[in-house]
Amino acid sequence: MYKEALIIDDLHHKYDNQKNSTWILNAINLKIGNGELLGLLGPSGCGKSTLLRLIAGFEYPFKGRIILYKREISNKHRILTPEKRKIGMVFQDYALFPHLTVLENAMFGLKDKKKKSRVDFLINIVGLDKFINKYPHELSGGQKQRLAIARALAPGTNFILLDEPFCSLDMRVKLKLRSELPNILRSCNASGLMVTHDPEEAMSICDKVAVMNEGQIHQIDSPIKLLENPKTIFVSSFILGNNILNLEKEDNSYKCCLGEINTSSLEVKNNIKFISISPKFISIERSNDGLALIISKEFLGEYFIYKISIKGETLRVRTTINKNFNIGDKCFLSIAKDSFFFLYPGAKKIFIQ
Ligand code: ADP
Numbered sequence: 187m188y189k190e191a192l193i194i195d196d197l198h199h200k201y202d203n204q205k206n207s208t209w210i211l212n213a214i215n216l217k218i219g220n221g222e223l224l225g226l227l228g229p230s231g232c233g234k235s236t237l238l239r240l241i242a243g244f245e246y247p248f249k250g251r252i253i254l255y256k257r258e259i260s261n262k263h264r265i266l267t268p269e270k271r272k273i274g275m276v277f278q279d280y281a282l283f284p285h286l287t288v289l290e291n292a293m294f295g296l297k298d299k300k301k302k303s304r305v306d307f308l309i310n311i312v313g314l315d316k317f318i319n320k321y322p323h324e325l326s327g328g329q330k331q332r333l334a335i336a337r338a339l340a341p342g343t344n345f346i347l348l349d350e351p352f353c354s355l356d357m358r359v360k361l362k363l364r365s366e367l368p369n370i371l372r373s374c375n376a377s378g379l380m381v382t383h384d385p386e387e388a389m390s391i392c393d394k395v396a397v398m399n400e401g402q403i404h405q406i407d408s409p410i411k412l413l414e415n416p417k418t419i420f421v422s423s424f425i426l427g428n429n430i431l432n433l434e435k436e437d438n439s440y441k442c443c444l445g446e447i448n449t450s451s452l453e454v455k456n457n458i459k460f461i462s463i464s465p466k467f468i469s470i471e472r473s474n475d476g477l478a479l480i481i482s483k484e485f486l487g488e489y490f491i492y493k494i495s496i497k498g499e500t501l502r503v504r505t506t507i508n509k510n511f512n513i514g515d516k517c518f519l520s521i522a523k524d525s526f527f528f529l530y531p532g533a534k535k536i537f538i539q
Pocket of ligand 1: 237
């Protein structure tokens with residue numbers, strides 16, 4: 187058994203040949219362990235689909251290599267064609283064959299149609315055994331995506347690429363299928379890479395998450411490690427939804443729009459420029475002398491999210507529902523007790539007692 191299913195080594199890509207154009211993928215390095223599900227997470231336009239296309243074999247890389255189960259499948263000079271890669275693909279829009287039944291769809295990629303025991307196994311695993319003679323239009327969205335997953339894994343493939351697989355499903359079906367996906371992959375020893383722009387989706391089911399922005403991977407870690415130690419400002423704001431505020435140095439101390447920052451536990455203090463703080467760790471009090479102004483308010487069931495402007499910066503504050511303020515109210519903001527924040531560069535975590 188190989189330790190790593192997929193290795194991406196110093197991969198670079200762009201769609202034009204211009205010498206000075208920016209890289210769409212810039213020095214991508216990642217490894218997906220055998221049996222692991224890696225989430226590729228980033229905002230729209232950051233290069234996720236491009237990376238997927240390169241792994242699937244639809245594009246030549248400009249530089250670097252892709253290795254699947256110890257076999258080099260892509261480099262600048264040579265790519266193994268998509269059909270020879272043994273990579274299953276699952277798309278947002280299911281991409282099923284409308285004129286084929288569930289069983290025929292699932293068997294589509296099978297070279298030897300007599301070897302259908304794996305198909306039967308997979309159809310069972312995804313819960314479609316009672317639907318084998320139905321056509322795609324007779325299935326619900328969730329059932330269609332289950333079939334797409336079974337079809338992707340049926341030809342003995344142990345590696346699948348999932349491109350925003352839950353995007354078209356309604357919330358209830360999405361949550362159910364999403365929680366089942368790791369078990370489906372585990373039951374047939376498969377590894378995978380799932381592309382998503384939704385932090386919650388990646389964090390809830392993936393063993394590891396690669397956080398990407400503007401063609402670069404900022405951090406690859408387990409969901410817990412990403413939350414505990416977001417290494418860059420981008421990870422801090424995209425994954426944790428933190429406020430990123432400017433820091434100003436005054437003599438030996440640092441200030442942000444929430445007041446002075448305690449940096450006594452920092453060894454190197456000279457170059458810190460930003461503080462990253464969660465909306466839930468900012469205290470808010472109504473005050474006519476306050477410099478902060480509430481500019482919008484959202485009610486999210488169990489709490490409020492206020493957008494607040496203060497000293498030229500805009501930040502988000504999360505409160506319990508007993509802190510019911512109005513747009514236009516003046517208030518006073520401070521860093522809450524029993525909280526923490528991060529300082530950048532350096533990603534140093536500072537606890538507040
Ligand atoms: P994502 O999947 O994260 O939304 P993409 O990989 O689709 O991002 O796109 C990354 C960047 O590459 C974008 O700036 C996009 O405009 C550009 N791009 C994508 N496909 C092509 C293409 N075929 N030709 C030229 N530019 C492209």
